[in-house]
Amino acid sequence: MPVSNHDLFLVVGGTGKTGRQVVTRLRERDARVRVASRSGEQRFDWTDDRTWRPALQGVGGAYIVAPDEVTSVPAFLALAADLGVERLVLLSARGVDVPGYYGDAYLGVEGHVRNEDALRSTGVGWTILRPGWFAQNFSEGFFHAPILGGELRLAAGDGAAAFVDTGDIADVAVAALTEDGHAGEVYELSGPRALTVSEALAEIERVSGHTARYVAVPPDLFVRELAGQGWSRADAELWAAALAPVRTGRETVIADGVRRALGREATDFVEFARAAATAWRSESRP
Template identity: 45%
Template sequence: MTNTAQNITENGLTLVVGGTGKTGRRVVERLEALDVPVRMGSRSASPAFDWEDEPGWEPVLRGVEKVYLTYYPDLAAPGSAEAIGTFMRQAVEAGVRRVVLLSGRGEDEAQVCERVVQAAGLEWTVVRASWFAQNFSEDYLLDPVQAGEVALPAGDVPEPFVDADDIADVAVAALTGEGHTGQVYEVTGPRALTFAEAVAEIGRAAGRDIAFVPVAVGDYTAVLKEHGVPAELIEFLTFLFTTVLDGRNSSPTDGVRRALGREPRDFTEYARRTAASGIWNT
């Protein structure tokens, strides 16, 4: 163990809420590589963490010094601010010292939750993100990519897709290092692409023809319902495509550079790395 890792280890237990999610599992992997003691915050863990089971939070928070906090389904969901407020009160009572919150870029409701975290009296850092590049490979867009046609209610508004690995790197830096307290990091990729351009890059990297088809929001949600997609996910996706994807987040930011001192990963790098895994050719 290095001296740095030993110093981190002596800082205490870190809870990763949403530890099986896209960013959470990456945060867990990085902390474990640093020999930081980690508690997984998920419904499958023991003790289990469930946002719907408030009485069950106390044993999960017991002995925890730092928290990586994500909220399911999203901070834009109704009741999120109340849930975050209750969680923060329990965190303070449990002796938590530092919280890193994953927030939503361009989401007014998410910023209400940010203020709740900031007002709790703990060391805090906010990491704001919008569309993950990994949505094309680890989420609801994987099946359409594999099928060769991605139909979305997205027009020509560009999005600087952020790599989930960059989010995890920023979160771990804020959890384990100094100088990040009181910082709001808006994290993006280095350039903005439309969804059509992103799909085209994926096709080139995978060596396949993958079509992008723009559709109306109503048609899109109707198809999701036919395929049994949960109503809360449909509502969230509708919010993203009709509100967040209106141009407010089109400009790349310097959050990754400010937090880590390096440039963010480019979408092309993500596409090549993911294509090499073969997942888009299944």
């Protein structure tokens, strides 16, 4: 039976890009939702297992987002299963099952694989979401401030990506939490077409009137530039490595997860840009 709207849903990472949209969609269905994060309605800390049980108590289904560096996800998943959670939906990442997808420098793959394996071993209804690069990075994430400044410098070369709308990720997550037919599924998620960064910026200009140019930066220089802005070298190298699939063209592959999960096509980048157009207009600038 599907988990019903009368059950309590937990969203771990409920203030993030995908989590807050999952929260909104569940509440639009009149579902009861517990938002868990360090700053959310329910205090939750991956490094403090004393916060886990209160977050999980009485929960029927959970959507789980964890930072790459967190190693405690398997223990949390085991506790969730012990406490009777019936549905677990885990946000993973595209390409974690493909050797060399991110090159040798990206250290997050091992954690994603470990989390996925732990989820499968819980014995409850599980679903794994593997999205590619978020379209929302342009409107509210890492790319946003440079775009407002007129120049986006990335170690993405001339590569392209099928940027996925986080609203699609949330729709798939909610379907997996509330409907039958998604248990045991791994959904690879992307947009319906691949765009270069320059093409994405051109779409943004068309809908918002704001112009920004893309500058392809060699990875080593990209790391040095981020370090010069105050980033730790480890974080800068992580970003450069995360962009490797865009540089190498691996993110151009169109995934079918949205269609399989929802029975519709994924949201096109231009639809995302129209909805987010105010993010790049003058009144939105600091």
